Amino acid sequence: MRTAYSVETVRTAERSLMARLPEGALMQRAAAGLAAACAQLLGRVYGSRVVLLVGSGDNGGDALYAGARLARRGAGVTAVLLAPDRTHPGGLAALRRAGGSVAGVGEAEELVQRADLVVDGIVGIGGKGGLRPDAARLAALSETSRAIVVAVDLPSGVEADSGEVRGAAVRADLTVTFGTHKPGLLIDPAREHAGSVRLVDIGLELPEKADLEALQHADVAALLPAPAAESDKYRRGVVGIAAGSARYPGAAVLAVAGALRGGAGAVRYVGPAGSAVIARFPETLVSDRGPAKAGRVQAWVVGPGAGDDAATVAEVLEADVPVLVDADGLRLADRETVRGRTAPTLMTPHAGEAAALLGVSREEVEGARLTAVRELAARYGATVLLKGSTTLVADPGGGPVRVNATGTPWLATAGSGDVLSGLAGSLLAARLSTRDAGSVAAYLHGLAGRYAANGAPAGAHDVANAIPQAWRDARGAASVRG
Numbered sequence: 001m002r003t004a005y006s007v008e009t010v011r012t013a014e015r016s017l018m019a020r021l022p023e024g025a026l027m028q029r030a031a032a033g034l035a036a037a038c039a040q041l042l043g044r045v046y047g048s049r050v051v052l053l054v055g056s057g058d059n060g061g062d063a064l065y066a067g068a069r070l071a072r073r074g075a076g077v078t079a080v081l082l083a084p085d086r087t088h089p090g091g092l093a094a095l096r097r098a099g100g101s102v103a104g105v106g107e108a109e110e111l112v113q114r115a116d117l118v119v120d121g122i123v124g125i126g127g128k129g130g131l132r133p134d135a136a137r138l139a140a141l142s143e144t145s146r147a148i149v150v151a152v153d154l155p156s157g158v159e160a161d162s163g164e165v166r167g168a169a170v171r172a173d174l175t176v177t178f179g180t181h182k183p184g185l186l187i188d189p190a191r192e193h194a195g196s197v198r199l200v201d202i203g204l205e206l207p208e209k210a211d212l213e214a215l216q217h218a219d220v221a222a223l224l225p226a227p228a229a230e231s232d233k234y235r236r237g238v239v240g241i242a243a244g245s246a247r248y249p250g251a252a253v254l255a256v257a258g259a260l261r262g263g264a265g266a267v268r269y270v271g272p273a274g275s276a277v278i279a280r281f282p283e284t285l286v287s288d289r290g291p292a293k294a295g296r297v298q299a300w301v302v303g304p305g306a307g308d309d310a311a312t313v314a315e316v317l318e319a320d321v322p323v324l325v326d327a328d329g330l331r332l333a334d335r336e337t338v339r340g341r342t343a344p345t346l347m348t349p350h351a352g353e354a355a356a357l358l359g360v361s362r363e364e365v366e367g368a369r370l371t372a373v374r375e376l377a378a379r380y381g382a383t384v385l386l387k388g389s390t391t392l393v394a395d396p397g398g399g400p401v402r403v404n405a406t407g408t409p410w411l412a413t414a415g416s417g418d419v420l421s422g423l424a425g426s427l428l429a430a431r432l433s434t435r436d437a438g439s440v441a442a443y444l445h446g447l448a449g450r451y452a453a454n455g456a457p458a459g460a461h462d463v464a465n466a467i468p469q470a471w472r473d474a475r476g477a478a479s480v481r482g
């Protein structure tokens with residue numbers, strides 16, 4: 001599991017560690033890791049041109065000490081000081097001793113243009129609000145520079161705790177972060193600014209409960225349902241799909257396509273698209289009665305392509321089993337009914353749907369995804385999966401938010417969300433919790449999208465077809481035949 005912790009938690013851990021270590025030891029650990037990463041990127045340090053963008057806090061201190069290390073190995077290092085009289089004194093002295101030089105903000109543009117490597121030490125976890133004008137100008141230089149850009153701890157200008165970006169922010173090729181990932185490094189739009197992220201262990205002791213979690217292959221493998229020898233289809237769980245309409249039969253077909261690959265023992269379909277579903281997937285149990293009379297299921301998916309069929313949504317929400325609500329169903333579901341349910345609910349909006357439910361603009365949701373997903377989960381008393389390039393899953397009672405980054409922009413294709421809801425519903429029927437089902441489905445769906453696209457456009461049915469490959473991949477080659 002990859003985890004991320006808020007600035008407040010990092011500060012607390014830092015204080016307790018600092019009290020036990022000689023002064024400056026933590027910064028030396030950070031600078032050593034940073035310099036090693038820079039050296040690796042440069043390949044040849046000797047003779048390279050390195051420019052440090054140095055703010056007035058410890059983030060600048062890290063950059064200066066790392067710059068000193070590179071200068072000792074023969075790099076030509078120049079530090080651009082944002083606030084010469086408030087620069088980290090020890091770091092500045094170390095750079096000077098190592099033969100590095102100092103420049104003012106006015107010289108930054110030319111220096112950055114000629115640099116091989118730019119180190120962004122403008123601001124780290126101490127940054128407050130959008131960058132001030134001078135800092136913003138330096139950050140903007142990184143966007144046009146041809147040099148390799150390495151951000152110290154965080155790309156300056158991004159919000160560490162939320163992943164929000166207000167105004168100019170550094171665009172890095174690599175971010176070297178210390179002690180733990182910060183939430184912003186894993187959530188868009190900030191994540192896009194970070195480039196790849198390298199974590200340097202500086203010995204911080206962090207609490208068990210993180211602010212953010214990102215599942216990795218091994219975590220997904222441990223959560224995937226595996227049939228026992230004596231399993232029959234009913235024990236493996238039946239997922240009910242109440243989706244599609246005369247106008248949108250395809251949504252039903254795609255939700256069933258996802259559900260068939262999600263580990264449930266059987267898929268029951270209810271709705272007006274039964275013949276389209278059975279033509280494509282003859283293994284589906286098709287019912288022409290409403291959800292309440294269709295037969296027992298262990299979880300329901302309602303909403304994809306539902307049009308204005310509020311009655312079906314209301315009927316499904318009455319069921320005493322986990323329910324996934326997606327697409328049209330989100331608009332049709334009554335909030336108080338969802339809040340009053342005793343079995344868990346999983347809602348799966350994209351940013352536009354989330355915006356409509358929250359009564360804000362789509363841009364607001366996209367700019368502040370973490371806030372939006374937490375707010376929706378709290379308002380509906382439901383687990384919410386907010387789709388996007390970094391999908392987030394939040395439980396209503398708080399706790400770590402799951403973030404998924406396996407997605408690809410190719411997944412933004414019609415019907416891809418229907419496949420995801422079928423897949424997640426199937427995992428719910430296989431008795432995963434709403435949070436696990438949502439995050440495992442997002443993980444597999446993202447991987448499947450990558451396999452299906454493989455650098456070229458793919459349709460939603462291709463994504464569904466690639467789910468078994470993603471599943472096998474997550475489980476690992478050794479256990480594939482189990």
Ligand SMILES: NC(=O)C1=CN([C@@H]2O[C@H](COP(=O)(O)OP(=O)(O)OC[C@H]3O[C@@H](n4cnc5c(N)ncnc54)[C@H](O)[C@@H]3O)[C@@H](O)[C@H]2O)[C@@H](O)CC1
Pocket residue numbers: 010011014026027030055056057058059060062122123124125126127128129130131132135152153154178179202
């Ligand atoms: N937390 C830790 O455990 C460690 C932290 N270290 C470094 O220390 C950093 C935190 O240092 P600080 O607390 O000194 O804070 P920062 O250096 O991140 O930022 C504070 C400085 O930036 C200025 N500033 C704040 N907001 C600004 C804005 N919007 N525009 C322009 N300037 C702004 C402030 O005036 C202040 O001087 C970390 O990010 C990391 O790089 C490392 O040295 C090692 C260990």
Ligand SMILES: [K+]
Pocket residue numbers: 059120121122123124151152153154155156
């Ligand atoms: K930085």
